[in-house]
Amino acid sequence: MPVKPLLLQLQQQTRHQPLCIAHRGASGHRLENTFEAFQLAADMNADFWEIDVWRTADGICVVSHDNHLMRVTGQDIFIDTQDYQQLQTYPLCNGEQLPSLAAVIELAIGSDSGLYIELKDPDSGSEVVRLLQTAHFEKAIIAGFDADAIAMLADQACPYPLAVMVAVNEDPLTKAATAQADIVHLCWENADRHPHRRVTDTLLRQVQEQHLAVVLWHEERPAELAHLLTLPVLAICTNNPELMNTYQPNSANAIAICCHRGAHRIAPENTLPAAELGLRMGAQVIELDLHTSLDGQLMVIHDSTLERTTNLEGPISDYTARQLAECDAGSWFHQGYQSVGVPLFSDYLHLIQRYQRQLFVELKHVDVDQVISEVITHSLLKSCFFWSFNSEYLDQIQHRYPQARVMRRRQDFPDLETLLAGGTPAVIEYDYRIDDLTEMDYCRACGAQVMIRFFADRIEDALPVIELRPDLVNLDDPFLFQRAYQQWLSRQ
Incomplete structure (x- = not known):
């Protein structure tokens, strides 16, 4: 059986590493199978979105993992017993409506993303193919556990690659033959603590001999994912695309990323989730801002007052560290972060120790000796650099x-x-x-690293900055810079 053109094209793309399939969208950060989860997956550079398809009582294909909607709406409703228009009257937990497959295809077209479509309703395959072809959408893979449903599409000469999903107790090769599949999708995430060991060299050789591609389960354990990324497979699913699409600078132009206030386009600025997101996607430096609480603790927050990013009002110096830590510093950004408070500087220092990266510390209203003492206590003086609009702070640091x-x-x-x-x-x-960017070489000759501040939102603006080969870039959107960097590499 000849390899389908899309599959051949995708196999050529995976020479660097497996493709990233965002499982139900970026479901580790947003409500699964929703527009916001899909758009975030695109923003985080996922190659495909994994989506689940059911049909309503009137035959409309909709996107939901479960047929029963209690988990995502709080309502005791079954999709296949309701007409599509009736289902639209039940809002999802994030305020959206249950998305139709047609609308998700349209979003994928606008985002230049692929769709990995699991048929929850085994009889929906023909309608899914019709919707894809009507939209002239080519970058799609159709998958399912039901081997007979996949085989039926193969018998109908489905132009899209077909994947059969394989449970732990099933034989991949036998099921792939029954399904006439192009891809075996191993759903082994819960098989044991180290499921990567089940993807043996023998199994990979056998599927290759059958001209089959391999897709792996959704994986969020960094150590386990590190093993999977070394395997010669087509793609890996994950709830957290940042764990797969990490920024990996080339040694010929090893620009370090500094995330301004953390990955604040994805999570609320100057919070631990934003910092950790930046670190997980490959940033070498996290920038933060320091103020002092009423009880003399160093707190990470940008403004001197609390109204913009918390549910409190007034100056930071009017509140204790405990009050700041227990406030709501996240729901202004997204309801999923309502339990996030204002972090202590020490929280960031522990995080940097764990990831072995660096901090760019902006001093707002602090005691310089206290800041340096806390950094020294954590043995991180070489892992931090400091700046302030108050030049006296910097003079004090340099002299003391x-x-x-x-x-x-x-x-x-x-x-x-x-x-x-x-x-x-x-x-x-x-x-x-x-x-004057012509001074950069002289700066380095004097012993300083060069960092370019880049807060633009267009890849075409980032490419000239990359061409300058700075040591660091201080930026708002690390994922956009990553896309620009890949474009730059491809032109070399």
């Missing part, structure tokens, strides 16, 4: 703690010589829009 690393902005000085006269900083930040 010469081993500490400071950052200076080029735009704050009339010329580079004046900047360097106060002592060479560890990092000099350039704004690519206003500063």
Whole structure:
């Protein structure tokens, strides 16, 4: 059986690593099988969205994992007993309506994303194919546990690659033959603690001999995923696309990413979820802002007042660290983060120790000696660099703690010589829009790293910055920069 064109194309794409299938969208961050989960998966550079399809009582294909909607609506409703219009009157827990397959296809077209469609209703295959072809949508794979349903599509000369889903107690090759499938999808995430060991060299050789591709279960355990990413498989599913699509700079242009206030396009700024998201997607540095609480604790928050990003009002200095930690510092961004509070600086230091990365610390209203003391207590002085609009803070650090690393902005000085006269900083930040970028080599010769501040939202703006080969970029959207970096690499 000849390899279908899409599958051949996808196999050529996986030479670097397996493709990322966002399981029910970016369901680790948003409500599964919803527009916001799918759009976030696209923003996080997932190659495909895994979606589940049922049919309503009047034959409309809709996207939901379960036929029963109690889990996502709180209502005792079955999809296959309701007409589509009636189902639209029951809002999902995130406020959206139950999406139709046609609407999800339209979103995928606009996002240039693929669809990995699991047939929950085995009899929906022909209608799914019709909807895909009507929309002229080519980047789709159709999957299911029911081998006979997949075989029926094969008998109908389905133009889309077909995947048969295989439980732990089933033989992949036998089931693939019954289904006449192009792909075996191993659903072994719950087989044991280390399911990667079940994907043996013998199994991979056998499926290759049968000209089958392999898709693996949804995996969110970083250590387990690290093993799976080394396997010669077509794709891996995950609830957390950031764990797969990590930023991996090439040694020829090893630009380090600094996430400004963390990955704040995905999670609320200056919170631990935003910081950890940035670290998990491959950022080497997390930027944060420090203020001091009423009881003298160092707190991570940008503004000096609390109204914009919390449910409290007034200055940070009017509240204790406990009050700040227990407030709602996340639901302004998304309801899923309502339990997130204002973190302590020490929380970030522990996080950096765990990931062995760096912090870019902006000092707002703090005691410099307290900041440095806390960093030294965690043995992280070499893993942090410091900046402030208050130049006296930086002068204090340089004079009292010469081993500490400071950052200076080029735009704050009339010329580079004046900047360097106060002592060479560890990092000099350039704004690519206003500063003289021809000085970068001289900065490095003087012993400073060059960081470019890049807060634009277009790949075409990022490409010239990448061409400059800075040491670091300070940016708002690490996933957009990652896409731009891949484009730059492909042109080399």
